[in-house]
Amino acid sequence: MLNVAIVGASGYTGLELIRILHCHPEVAVTCLTSEQSAGKRISDVFPTLRGRCDLILENLEPVRVAEKADLIFTALPHKAAMEVVPTFIKLGKKVIDLSADYRLSDPAVYGQWYEAHLNPSNLKKAVYGLPEIRRARIRGAKLIANPGCYPTSIILGLTPLLKNGLIHPHSIIADSASGVTGAGRAAKVDSLYCEVNEGYKAYGVGGVHRHTPEIEQELSLLAGAPLKITFTPHLVPMDRGILSTIYAAPLNELTTAGLVKLYEEFYHGEPFVRVLPQGNLPSTAFVRGSNFCDIAPLVDPRTGRVIIVSAIDNLVKGASGQAVQNMNIVCGFPETMGLEGVGLFP
Numbered sequence: 598m599l600n601v602a603i604v605g606a607s608g609y610t611g612l613e614l615i616r617i618l619h620c621h622p623e624v625a626v627t628c629l630t631s632e633q634s635a636g637k638r639i640s641d642v643f644p645t646l647r648g649r650c651d652l653i654l655e656n657l658e659p660v661r662v663a664e665k666a667d668l669i670f671t672a673l674p675h676k677a678a679m680e681v682v683p684t685f686i687k688l689g690k691k692v693i694d695l696s697a698d699y700r701l702s703d704p705a706v707y708g709q710w711y712e713a714h715l716n717p718s719n720l721k722k723a724v725y726g727l728p729e730i731r732r733a734r735i736r737g738a739k740l741i742a743n744p745g746c747y748p749t750s751i752i753l754g755l756t757p758l759l760k761n762g763l764i765h766p767h768s769i770i771a772d773s774a775s776g777v778t779g780a781g782r783a784a785k786v787d788s789l790y791c792e793v794n795e796g797y798k799a800y801g802v803g804g805v806h807r808h809t810p811e812i813e814q815e816l817s818l819l820a821g822a823p824l825k826i827t828f829t830p831h832l833v834p835m836d837r838g839i840l841s842t843i844y845a846a847p848l849n850e851l852t853t854a855g856l857v858k859l860y861e862e863f864y865h866g867e868p869f870v871r872v873l874p875q876g877n878l879p880s881t882a883f884v885r886g887s888n889f890c891d892i893a894p895l896v897d898p899r900t901g902r903v904i905i906v907s908a909i910d911n912l913v914k915g916a917s918g919q920a921v922q923n924m925n926i927v928c929g930f931p932e933t934m935g936l937e938g939v940g941l942f943p
Contacts, residue, residue: 602628602666605673608782613917621935628665630657659684679715693920699723699742726923735926746915747808750841754907757863759819766824768846774831776838793834838881843905856894868933879908886941888918
């Protein structure tokens with residue numbers, strides 16, 4: 598039995614980790630931390646867990662946490678994660694970090710988009726945890742940087758095209774819409790019900806969203822050369838889900854039927870990527886609560902442009918579900934263990 602700790606368990610990703618791991622036959626959750634709710638039972642913070650997980654939330658003391666766990670999920674804000682991850686690594690623990698602190702390989706880029714990195718040496722040890730493109734490296738990793746939600750939906754959507762050199766790498770435009778849980782659980786005016794309900798808005802416009810360098814880093818590696826994209830996120834008045842619509846100019850004439858076949862072959866055997874039949878489009882409603890990424894590639898016959906539509910649950914494949922998928926790979930469990938459930942509908 599693998600003992601795991603969740604550091605930062607009182608946020609949405611922490612709750613989702615507990616929900617998923619509760620059904621994992623090889624895992625025992627042995628430690629939960631929360632600075633704001635220390636001393637309370639997690640089931641008092643999230644009543645949905647009552648009778649299923651009633652652990653008392655603890656203050657974050659890295660050495661004490663490490664004594665209780667073999668593997669640690671850090672579900673903390675950026676900077677807070679890199680203040681404790683080095684201690685866990687030094688104590689010989691495997692870490693899956695759900696923050697942005699280890700996703701960017703260049704500390705200078707991290708400093709440009711966030712702030713000065715506190716331990717850049719660990720950036721070299723971190724493996725970007727997108728299983729569909731990094732599975733081999735994830736297997737032997739001690740520190741995994743769990744991908745961001747927007748990047749997951751966009752990178753999976755574009756990987757077959759870039760790996761096969763089928764599009765102009767500088768022509769990519771991605772419009773992504775996310776549910777409100779993507780902003781986290783902390784109280785913010787922009788996330789209040791009256792601010793969000795009956796509205797739909799863009800934000801982080803003009804290449805300023807912090808997921809931009811992560812997306813460009815990974816797409817550049819796939820393309821084999823540096824590239825930049827136009828990425829615009831949007832906020833949708835729903836709890837969870839991300840829908841990304843991605844546009845690119847093809848290098849040669851393509852057809853929708855040909856793209857569907859390409860994607861089906863590329864993602865054949867991938868347990869959590871579903872390429873939809875021609876004529877079908879993804880919806881966040883059909884991945885809600887699941888670890889699936891649904892993808893539909895097509896060609897606009899009027900303009901010749903390639904359009905890729907992808908949908909994920911931002912809290913599952915976009916965060917906690919992908920973290921458990923990475924844990925399974927690292928620990929030698931079947932990759933789908935604990936993640937076999939279908940989505941919630943309606």
